[in-house]
Amino acid sequence: MLLVSLFAVKNLTTAEGGAVCFNLPDSFDHEEIYKEFCIKILHGQSKDALAKTVKGAWRYDVLEPGFKCNMTDLQAAIGLVELERYEENLERRKQIFEAYDAAFKPENWAITPVYKSDNRETCYHLYLMRIANVSEAQRDSIIQEIFEQDVAVNVHFQPLPLLTAYKERGYSIDHYPEAYLKYAAEISLPVYFNLSDEQVNSVIHAVKNAVKSVIG
Numbered sequence: 001m002l003l004v005s006l007f008a009v010k011n012l013t014t015a016e017g018g019a020v021c022f023n024l025p026d027s028f029d030h031e032e033i034y035k036e037f038c039i040k041i042l043h044g045q046s047k048d049a050l051a052k053t054v055k056g057a058w059r060y061d062v063l064e065p066g067f068k069c070n071m072t073d074l075q076a077a078i079g080l081v082e083l084e085r086y087e088e089n090l091e092r093r094k095q096i097f098e099a100y101d102a103a104f105k106p107e108n109w110a111i112t113p114v115y116k117s118d119n120r121e122t123c124y125h126l127y128l129m130r131i132a133n134v135s136e137a138q139r140d141s142i143i144q145e146i147f148e149q150d151v152a153v154n155v156h157f158q159p160l161p162l163l164t165a166y167k168e169r170g171y172s173i174d175h176y177p178e179a180y181l182k183y184a185a186e187i188s189l190p191v192y193f194n195l196s197d198e199q200v201n202s203v204i205h206a207v208k209n210a211v212k213s214v215i216g
Contacts, residue, residue, distance in 0.1 A: 006079060009192070011093070011125055012086050014079040017071045039063055041070045089193035093124035096191050096200055100127055103204040108132070109211055111185070126156055127189045131211060136184035138214055143187060145210035151203050154188040 002021040006014040020037075038048050044066030052058050071079075082089075097115060104110035111130040115122035131139060146153050159179040161171040173180050189203055 006075075011090065011123055012079070012082045014071065014075040014082070017069075017075050019079075038070075040066050041068070042066060043068055090124060092193040092195075093191050096195055097124055097127055099197075099200050100129070100189060100204065104129060104207075107208070107211075109134075109215065124191065127191050128156060129187055129189060129207075130182065130185040131187065131215075132185070134185050134215060139185055139187065141214045142207075142210045145213050146187075146206045149202075149206040149209065151206040152190065153203075153207075155183070155186055156188045157183070159183050 004012075004019045004021055006012060006017050006019060008015055024033075039046065042048055044062045044064040045060050046063055047057070047060040052060060101112055104112050109132050111132055113122075113128045115124065131142060134142070143153055143155070159173060159176055160166045161173040161176055162180075162183075187207070189207070190199075195203075
């Protein structure tokens with residue numbers, strides 16, 4: 001079973017929400033599976049709103065402590081359109097990855113991400129570049145310099161021990177040095193599918209200028 005986020009910035013979006021992907025046997029009862037999922041996503045109720053509109057069928061039961069996580073029809077409609085153009089969007093993301101690679105691989109300060117090997121390939125959602133031999137403070141300064149050039153970048157992701165909820169539970173980043181080193185040098189570059197070639201070049205120039213400004 002695979003859980004998929006469909007948040008607004010993902011490769012395929014419904015603006016908010018998610019999906020469950022799973023393998024089914026050749027022969028399966030669609031109605032039984034649908035009923036089981038409806039119970040889990042509708043507070044554990046035995047009937048959805050449509051079923052309650054049938055004459056005399058207003059009464060329902062709660063069969064288990066469920067969740068309220070059903071997707072709206074509007075979100076599903078967005079998702080169907082997004083699904084139709086997924087391959088086209090993915091191809092554009094690949095092109096952006098390749099442009100970043102061509103620009104940054106020759107730079108001795110750039111650690112570009114591995115996104116394809118003999119047996120796997122990324123979904124091209126995030127281009128996680130790292131800057132070699134920098135401190136977290138220097139990385140932050142580079143990000144600020146990029147922002148000053150009207151280019152937005154990000155950091156994915158902060159190690160959990162840096163976050164208050166986990167600090168309060170006794171976790172310390174000192175126990176996770178490798179995770180910290182990866183995080184402290186990382187900058188996520190924009191990869192959204194309608195980024196133009198001109199904008200991609202603007203990102204590349206902004207990053208190079210910022211690195212030069214901070215570390216020479």
